[in-house]
Amino acid sequence: MVFQMDCVDKELLKMMQEGIPLVSRPFAEVAKRLGISEEEVLSRIRKLMENGVIRRFGASIRPERVGLVTSAMIVWKVPPSKVVEVGNKMAQFKEVTHCYERQAIPGKWEFNLYCVIHGHSKKDCEEIAKHISNSIGIKEYMLLFSEREFKNTSVKLS
Amino acid sequence: MISLSESDKKLLYVLQYNFPLVREPWKTIAESLGMSEEEVLKRVKQLMDEGIIRRIGPIFDARKIGFGASTLVAAKVPSEDIERIAGIISQFENVTHNYQRKHEYNLWFTVLAKNHKDLQLILEKIKSITGLKDILDLPTSKSFKTDVRFDFGEK
Numbered sequence: 525m526v527f528q529m530d531c532v533d534k535e536l537l538k539m540m541q542e543g544i545p546l547v548s549r550p551f552a553e554v555a556k557r558l559g560i561s562e563e564e565v566l567s568r569i570r571k572l573m574e575n576g577v578i579r580r581f582g583a584s585i586r587p588e589r590v591g592l593v594t595s596a597m598i599v600w601k602v603p604p605s606k607v608v609e610v611g612n613k614m615a616q617f618k619e620v621t622h623c624y625e626r627q628a629i630p631g632k633w634e635f636n637l638y639c640v641i642h643g644h645s646k647k648d649c650e651e652i653a654k655h656i657s658n659s660i661g662i663k664e665y666m667l668l669f670s671e672r673e674f675k676n677t678s679v680k681l682s
Numbered sequence: 683m684i685s686l687s688e689s690d691k692k693l694l695y696v697l698q699y700n701f702p703l704v705r706e707p708w709k710t711i712a713e714s715l716g717m718s719e720e721e722v723l724k725r726v727k728q729l730m731d732e733g734i735i736r737r738i739g740p741i742f743d744a745r746k747i748g749f750g751a752s753t754l755v756a757a758k759v760p761s762e763d764i765e766r767i768a769g770i771i772s773q774f775e776n777v778t779h780n781y782q783r784k785h786e787y788n789l790w791f792t793v794l795a796k797n798h799k800d801l802q803l804i805l806e807k808i809k810s811i812t813g814l815k816d817i818l819d820l821p822t823s824k825s826f827k828t829d830v831r832f833d834f835g836e837k
Contacts, residue, residue: 529747537747543737546727548719549705566703569740577746579828583697584736587832590686597783597790608824615827623826626754633818638754642832668783668790675772675780679744679794682775 536568538681592642596649599635601664610660614639619652691834698831749794751801756787756818767812776804
């Protein structure tokens with residue numbers, strides 16, 4: 525499962541994880557610091573994408589700054605035999621940014637499918653949830669609105 | 683809140699969905715949007731200063747770089763103490779997301795670790811430092827989607 529990266533790959537990823545430099549030829553700049561060619565930087569990035577180490581390459585944005593002010597986690601109670609089918613369907617919605625199956629804790633926490641949505645308001649999120657619920661045919665769910673973000677980072681290579 | 687122009691929306695779309703992996707990426711973007719390279723770079727810098735763009739670079743698959751175990755933890759925290767406890771938890775490097783949510787379980791955070799054993803050790807450490815007792819450990823069993831991109835094109 526873990527892709528074997530050589531030390532150049534690792535250094536390359538570490539160098540870019542806070543973002544590429546905003547200059548005309550950013551990959552040449554990275555290449556210079558690593559002591560390899562610009563072409564090699566680009567081909568290594570492509571290879572890391574093919575291997576799935578880099579899920580995507582591009583901008584990460586803060587949705588709350590552009591009007592998507594409310595995010596909610598929705599927890600769903602789905603019959604175990606239907607989780608895969610329902611999860612795949614849920615993942616198709618563009619409002620859904622994350623969708624995971626998690627083990628329920630019998631007697632304490634029965635929800636087993638989770639998604640995160642972003643909307644313009646709480647009401648907007650509630651409508652999105654209702655719409656998803658109708659199309660996947662799951663009626664038992666709960667919205668957990670985020671009231672405060674204490675941390676939101678991506679995983680770091682060290 | 684900042685309102686985006688039509689050309690900002692197009693720019694943000696390309697930057698998120700279609701970033702060109704070529705020698706001169708800004709120039710390629712500029713050509714596709716009918717702008718100059720200088721204009722694109724200037725606007726990207728502004729959108730970063732305004733906090734709309736967090737960064738531009740690779741987004742990793744945690745599992746492929748050695749984080750084989752992950753969980754979501756829900757905790758019941760006394761509301762008057764939530765800021766302090768959330769602060770302690772956020773300091774852990776393995777904690778990537780940490781949110782206060784409107785529920786009896788009011789603090790929700792995600793933890794990544796190399797393996798299950800390390801993950802449990804981190805959870806034990808968090809419990810002992812914060813004194814939290816009532817937590818739900820909700821490990822991921824299947825991932826259907828992780829795609830934090832936003833298309834402002836419609837509407």
